[in-house]
Amino acid sequence: MAVRLGDTAPDFTADTTEGTINFHEWLGDSWGILFSHPKDFTPVCTTELGEFSRAKGEFDKRNTKLIGLSVDPVNSHRQWAGDIEETQGSALNFPLIGDEDRRVADLYDMIHPNASDTLTVRSVFVIGPDKKVKLTLTYPASTGRNVDEIIRVLDSVQLTADYSVATPVNWTDGDDVIIVPAVSDEDANTKFPKGFKALKPYLRVTPQPNR
Ligand code: BEZ
Numbered sequence: 560m561a562v563r564l565g566d567t568a569p570d571f572t573a574d575t576t577e578g579t580i581n582f583h584e585w586l587g588d589s590w591g592i593l594f595s596h597p598k599d600f601t602p603v604c605t606t607e608l609g610e611f612s613r614a615k616g617e618f619d620k621r622n623t624k625l626i627g628l629s630v631d632p633v634n635s636h637r638q639w640a641g642d643i644e645e646t647q648g649s650a651l652n653f654p655l656i657g658d659e660d661r662r663v664a665d666l667y668d669m670i671h672p673n674a675s676d677t678l679t680v681r682s683v684f685v686i687g688p689d690k691k692v693k694l695t696l697t698y699p700a701s702t703g704r705n706v707d708e709i710i711r712v713l714d715s716v717q718l719t720a721d722y723s724v725a726t727p728v729n730w731t732d733g734d735d736v737i738i739v740p741a742v743s744d745e746d747a748n749t750k751f752p753k754g755f756k757a758l759k760p761y762l763r764v765t766p767q768p769n770r
Contacts, residue, residue, distance in 0.1 A: 565692065592623060592626070605646060612653070627654070664679050733767060
């Protein structure tokens with residue numbers, strides 16, 4: 560069954576390049592990003608894993624752990640990691656799940672049979688410290704993900720979790736944010752001491768509260 564926003568992220572125990580991991584235990588109080596790769600030794604995936612590894616410091620700053628998945632065994636992942644370091648200039652620095660029996664892929668509905676019977680699509684699940692799914696993305700195997708976009712949406716869902724705000728079109732960290740309609744003007748005055756501008760009663764903007 561599909562994993563939807565607000566669902567508890569399915570728990571599992573799996574072999575990874577960093578040993579056996581129980582997913583919920585491994586997440587602890589952190590945020591997490593679980594993302595799938597169609598197959599080892601494939602070109603687009605190689606570039607993605609290099610780039611996620613290069614950006615790991617940005618995820619660390621956001622208290623967010625990364626974990627990848629590919630439907631090949633861990634010993635294959637370890638060999639592939641050498642190619643990733645050699646060609647992308649950054650070594651794999653987070654666990655990669657060996658999911659040869661597709662147990663985790665099935666749990667998260669990462670195989671879309673009308674796209675491919677055997678390979679996973681490029682799924683992304685952002686999971687909060689409460690283990691709830693905050694965001695999902697699905698890309699076809701032929702399109703590499705944009706790591707900056709994943710950091711951008713992570714910043715947005717973390718802001719929403721901490722403050723009663725939403726983020727407008729094309730928002731990036733530091734831009735003004737939107738006060739959600741559920742907050743009255745009176746409450747907004749206390750919650751957002753930097754003030755807010757009401758372009759319409761339902762469209763109120765305020766400087767990003769954690770800046
Ligand atoms: C790739 O990672 O390059 C890839 C994997 C499966 C299908 C197409 C591309």
